[in-house]
Amino acid sequence: MSRPAGMLDDDALDLDALWLPFTHNRLYKKAPRLVERAEGMYYTTPDGRRLLDGLSGLWCCNAGHRHPRIVEAVKAQLDELDYAVAFQVHHPQAFRLAGALAARAPGDLNHVFFAGSGSEACDTALKIALAYHKARGEGGRFRLIGRELGYHGVGFGGIAVGGMANNRKAFAGAMLPGVDHLRHTRDLEHMAFSRGQPEWGAELAEDLERLVALHDASTIAAVIVEPMQGSAGVIVPPVGYLERLREICTRHGILLIFDEVITGFGRLGHWFAAERFGVQPDIVTFAKGVTSGVVPLGGVIVSAAVHEAFMHGPEHLVELFHGYTYSGHPLACAAGLAALEVYEHENLFAAARRLEVSLERAVHALRDEPNVIDVRNLGLAAAIELAPRPGAPSMRGLEVFQHCFERGVMVRYTGDTIALGPACVASLGEIEAMVEAVRDGIRAAP
Numbered sequence: 001m002s003r004p005a006g007m008l009d010d011d012a013l014d015l016d017a018l019w020l021p022f023t024h025n026r027l028y029k030k031a032p033r034l035v036e037r038a039e040g041m042y043y044t045t046p047d048g049r050r051l052l053d054g055l056s057g058l059w060c061c062n063a064g065h066r067h068p069r070i071v072e073a074v075k076a077q078l079d080e081l082d083y084a085v086a087f088q089v090h091h092p093q094a095f096r097l098a099g100a101l102a103a104r105a106p107g108d109l110n111h112v113f114f115a116g117s118g119s120e121a122c123d124t125a126l127k128i129a130l131a132y133h134k135a136r137g138e139g140g141r142f143r144l145i146g147r148e149l150g151y152h153g154v155g156f157g158g159i160a161v162g163g164m165a166n167n168r169k170a171f172a173g174a175m176l177p178g179v180d181h182l183r184h185t186r187d188l189e190h191m192a193f194s195r196g197q198p199e200w201g202a203e204l205a206e207d208l209e210r211l212v213a214l215h216d217a218s219t220i221a222a223v224i225v226e227p228m229q230g231s232a233g234v235i236v237p238p239v240g241y242l243e244r245l246r247e248i249c250t251r252h253g254i255l256l257i258f259d260e261v262i263t264g265f266g267r268l269g270h271w272f273a274a275e276r277f278g279v280q281p282d283i284v285t286f287a288k289g290v291t292s293g294v295v296p297l298g299g300v301i302v303s304a305a306v307h308e309a310f311m312h313g314p315e316h317l318v319e320l321f322h323g324y325t326y327s328g329h330p331l332a333c334a335a336g337l338a339a340l341e342v343y344e345h346e347n348l349f350a351a352a353r354r355l356e357v358s359l360e361r362a363v364h365a366l367r368d369e370p371n372v373i374d375v376r377n378l379g380l381a382a383a384i385e386l387a388p389r390p391g392a393p394s395m396r397g398l399e400v401f402q403h404c405f406e407r408g409v410m411v412r413y414t415g416d417t418i419a420l421g422p423a424c425v426a427s428l429g430e431i432e433a434m435v436e437a438v439r440d441g442i443r444a445a446p
């Protein structure tokens with residue numbers, strides 16, 4: 001296939017100008033890994049190799065890559081409207097998608113604010129929480145509580161409430177004031193090799209009472225947690241934990257924010273994790289799977305009560321001084337509407353719930369492989385944690401990742417934890433192929 005004028009061919013591909021995100025750039029550029037095409041469960045590399053995608057892109061292509069219905073909708077949208085001014089004007093597709101999301105969100109979560117990514121969604125949620133209390137005359141509630149090992153994107157709000165040391169340490173001097181963290185719920189002594197939700201650990205939620213006692217509830221605006229922690233390596237909430245967090249937040253007038261950027265849109269077999277766990281947050285964030293990764297989109301859905309608190313004062317005044325040029329971009333909304341339709345018409349969440357059983361069985365069969373210290377899973381998410389090699393943390397994880405890639409399977413690694421997050425359209429054979437590649441990789445990384 002000839003390339004458009006001005007594009008370099010692969011032999012001449014200049015790697016220098018691009019600084020890759022969350023990547024060891026110098027090592028990468030010595031042996032770059034590229035994919036050029038994708039369809040369904042597979043990528044194709046520039047040299048024509050097929051790669052089974054074990055991570056739905058980056059936890060986002062939940063309906064598989066390039067689903068024809070979504071691709072078609074984006075193309076059709078492009079023929080109608082490329083961009084519409086987001087402030088004071090807007091376009092019908094954004095209203096349609098907001099309505100469709102509100103109808104599918106649990107309980108009274110029924111007002112949608114669009115952003116462009118998960119990071120923007122998180123910062124939006126935190127700002128809404130602070131502004132909500134101020135609007136109700138409780139501006140003294142300025143504290144935000146996150147959780148250790150939490151990941152809420154890379155904006156300044158997100159890294160402040162986030163709890164991953166590497167994402168914070170270079171920016172320590174620029175953290176938001178008044179942020180504190182719950183302790184995390186990863187405890188290998190009590191929970192290693194739990195299938196699904198660990199039975200032990202609901203009481204870890206009482207840590208919120210410690211922070212309330214320390215700071216006083218009257219200073220705390222919101223608690224933000226991922227219902228299941230994804231980026232830190234699939235840390236599954238203990239049975240009863242989220243329920244306890246909800247109770248404590250309600251008792252103290254603190255908003256509960258679920259960051260559902262990974263857990264939404266089928267990852268846990270439902271539209272939202274809130275539905276799966278039967279716990280109602282005041283605000284959810286979303287991104288990734290909302291468009292099945294086809295066009296970037298993020299946002300938050302807030303409860304009727306949160307929204308209502310803003311809708312006072314003179315009508316000609318802006319209620320929330322926040323928003324993005326690309327809030328509700330027409331292409332993203334078209335992709336989102338089509339993705340929702342695909343999830344529903346193809347019963348993909350029911351498929352995810354069936355596949356969950358197979359994924360669980362397959363990953364837990366890795367328990368006795370060398371250096372495996374934990375296996376965790378929930379929905380279409382699983383992690384295999386390896387003991388770090390003495391003196392070389394993360395090396396085993398990297399080697400397993402490289403081995404899988406060479407064997408034709410894309411997995412993710414964070415430190416020495418390998419994560420799998422197949423799309424809802426995966427077959428049983430594909431799930432098994434992913435797990436077998438990981439098994440080989442573990443054996444090849446002594």
Ligand SMILES: Cc1ncc(COP(=O)(O)O)c(C=O)c1O
Nearest residue numbers: 117118119151152153259261262
């Ligand atoms: C829970 C959570 N929140 C926020 C984000 C950030 O999303 P984005 O990378 O689209 O900014 C992520 C990304 O993985 C995430 O997992």
